[in-house]
Amino acid sequence: MADRRDYYDVLGVARNASSQDIQRSYRKLARQYHPDVNKDPGAEERFKEVAEAYDVLSDPETRGRYDAFGHDFRQVPEGVDPDTWARARAGAGAGAGPGRGGGRRRSGFGGGPRPGTEESWSYSTGFGGDDIDFDDLFGGLFGGRGGRGNPRGWGPMPGADQEAELVLTVEEAYRGGRRSITLQGPDGPRNYDVDIPPGVVDGQRIRLAGEGGRGTGGAPGDLYLVVRIAPDSRYRIQGRDITVELRVAPWEAVLGTTVALDTPGGEAKVRVPPGSSSGRRLRLKGRGMPNPRGPDGDLYAEIRIMVPSKPTPEEVRLFEQLAAVSTFDPRRKR
Numbered sequence: 001m002a003d004r005r006d007y008y009d010v011l012g013v014a015r016n017a018s019s020q021d022i023q024r025s026y027r028k029l030a031r032q033y034h035p036d037v038n039k040d041p042g043a044e045e046r047f048k049e050v051a052e053a054y055d056v057l058s059d060p061e062t063r064g065r066y067d068a069f070g071h072d073f074r075q076v077p078e079g080v081d082p083d084t085w086a087r088a089r090a091g092a093g094a095g096a097g098p099g100r101g102g103g104r105r106r107s108g109f110g111g112g113p114r115p116g117t118e119e120s121w122s123y124s125t126g127f128g129g130d131d132i133d134f135d136d137l138f139g140g141l142f143g144g145r146g147g148r149g150n151p152r153g154w155g156p157m158p159g160a161d162q163e164a165e166l167v168l169t170v171e172e173a174y175r176g177g178r179r180s181i182t183l184q185g186p187d188g189p190r191n192y193d194v195d196i197p198p199g200v201v202d203g204q205r206i207r208l209a210g211e212g213g214r215g216t217g218g219a220p221g222d223l224y225l226v227v228r229i230a231p232d233s234r235y236r237i238q239g240r241d242i243t244v245e246l247r248v249a250p251w252e253a254v255l256g257t258t259v260a261l262d263t264p265g266g267e268a269k270v271r272v273p274p275g276s277s278s279g280r281r282l283r284l285k286g287r288g289m290p291n292p293r294g295p296d297g298d299l300y301a302e303i304r305i306m307v308p309s310k311p312t313p314e315e316v317r318l319f320e321q322l323a324a325v326s327t328f329d330p331r332r333k334r
Contacts, residue, residue, distance in 0.1 A: 007053035159213035159221035174264035199290030240297025
């Protein structure tokens with residue numbers, strides 16, 4: 001399998017980039033490669049790659065583990081020393097001859113010995129035929145040889161955490177609720193009933209405890225569902241703020257009016273002040289995405305003045321009359 005790209009390279013940021021720089025780069029690339037916007041055949045895979053990199057690097061804990069262990073960070077148990085892991089990996093990849101495990105060489109923790117075998121975890125270093133034994137390197141960290149729960153010689157090892165995407169509509173993310181999903185696992189499809197909290201945002205993770213990879217004599221890992229909010233022509237989401245387009249007639253913009261507006265939380269009444277031009281944003285405080293840990297987001301109604309595409313003769317006459325008497329110049333700077 002080809003080497004996976006470094007997550008920092010995927011996002012185009014330095015390894016010491018701030019969380020703000022990482023977020024900015026993600027938003028730019030996500031807009032550029034979203035398959036609903038970019039119809040290039042490779043855009044969808046690039047979008048997924050960008051989303052995966054952001055999900056890891058936006059979380060300080062997972063970013064720290066990625067910096068220490070690279071793409072192996074999900075498989076490395078807690079407590080492993082990064083330098084010890086690097087030496088073990090280097091020894092595993094350097095040798096040309098077989099280790100002591102029945103003439104087989106292993107590529108790392110991911111595969112492991114076949115279930116039910118007693119194969120030794122050893123690697124050839126390529127230096128004089130000497131082998132590196134993982135027990136010697138890691139000592140008693142995993143319980144030592146002969147540990148209960150693992151007949152291969154390792155102590156109990158927890159299962160790896162796993163991730164999957166959960167695509168939601170804006171309304172589903174706003175309201176939350178219970179959702180049944182099916183994910184393809186190594187043993188076939190698996191069904192889950194997921195409780196979605198109200199106000200989840202793009203990139204937020206929902207944890208399903210114990211539903212990740214199977215452990216070896218230890219507890220299974222967790223399954224994390226990474227929320228992706230599907231693009232919607234009606235709403236623009238930025239954090240917890242929502243922007244909707246508010247279409248008004250020219251006379252409504254001039255004279256002012258009150259308009260019923262559809263929002264993810266239901267209908268809202270918006271007062272359009274007299275003299276409103278296109279682009280003006282009217283704020284409805286607290287009508288954005290709910291926030292269980294703080295203030296709710298805001299909803300912004302962005303005014304767009306619409307004109308009749310096929311005006312009637314009477315409308316044309318009235319507009320001509322207005323043009324004759326009005327001194328308004330929309331191109332004059334104010």
